[in-house]
Amino acid sequence: MNTTIPKAFAEAVRRDPAAPLLTWYDDATGDRAELSGATLDNWVSKTANLLVDGVGLGQGDNVALLLPPHWQTAAILLGVSAAGLAADLADLGGDPQPVEVLFTTPDRVERAAAWPTGDRYATGLLPLAMPLRQLPAGYADFVTEVRNHGDHFRGEPVSPADRAFAGPIELSHQDALSAADDRATQLGFGAGDRVLIDVTVYPDPIDWLLAPLIVGASAVLCANLDQDKLDARATAEKVSLVLA
Template sequence: METALPVRSVTGLAERDRPLITCLDHRTGVRQDLTAAELGEWSARVAGLLRDGCGLTPGSRVAVLLPPHWRTAAVLLGAWSVGMTVSFRPWATAGLSVLEPGGDRPYDGVLVTPERLDDWLEDVPEGLHRYLVGTGPEPLAEVPAGWLDWSVEVLRHGAAPTDRPMLHAGDAASPDGTSYAEWGSVAKVVAEQLDLRVGDRLLVDVTEHDQPLKWLLAPLSAGASVVLCTNLDPEHRDAVVAAEQITRVL
């Protein structure tokens, strides 16, 4: 049964003539564009890393503490595409634990940005698959012992097939038991609330909106593209809207 999550939605957008996800730092001017085809390729490599590199299986638990970014999109879509149960923690969350709330089962893998590494260093047991995911175009200059640079490791693995019979719409996509189908339904509702339509281009201030339901799943379910803007200057927002051909602002 095919999942209702927009894991495969990137395929239908692959022929678009503009980026599916644009990451723009308004302060530094650094820009990263990713087409739908490229996002699909990276997502498949993430699936290969988790399945073949880490030996994880459908139902394995993966914790993600990353800001809105194309790499975060690839991690989430790749993990979901091979049946992982993903716990996405908001970027502002502190005091994290590798144990589920009220439970005693640790995660099987953790992906965290270097800026939030201190939240995990004292609480990560031996044997856990640990990856640092930077948001810059270059590999990380320094990686602590026991951690791996995601940008290097993900390239060691080929794409994992995502159309597998073990992936079902009723499986848990998140640790609270929310299924793939339920997340997909909520994403469509949010897209309707945001009035997102096919061909729309959504501007997202990443400091205000870090939940992937709004900046990733809802736009994908509607067939919209996204501009993720860091350090967005409110006084120059109209200029960004015009330059990026924005049709909706979150």
């Protein structure tokens, strides 16, 4: 088994860079986005370069994600890991802790004010990765800024013992992937599966991101899931397992 999140992601991309690795639906907005391994890797590399070259972070620094499940959240979390940083999953709860950078959405800005940090980025999680029309005061627009950075990231190697998560959960890379492998077994999917996941029911990225990644599955993530669309979507997306 891969022992760091960047290695697990790189292996997932290598298996078939053009195949859908993560598909996103939001039934409240009608948004659908399909990301191949190569496309997601591009976003991950740009995010890591933003954090290292743009902000100047170094291995071991903490980054807070006050973000709901979303494909952009996946890109940010994987970018944080690629850069050797620790992700504080602030949206899952826990007390605010000092971090070097914070990512959030405009509707969470009031809550985000409790986190002591330097740089702050906001994203509207909008269809087609559109930028925000109006930025909260003190924030940079993630989707605008990240596009200015390189498509490939060459950082220092990440160790299995390095921290992957801080804040509500403290896990090394090795422990995080071990937990993800256990969750895949508990939830009943494995290599080659295409899993539809209601992210309202499974909001932890261990479940909706890392578990599919570590076992070689692909994910169809659904927010605000319309149950009336579930059967047709599962058929159209060639889903082998529904977690809703």
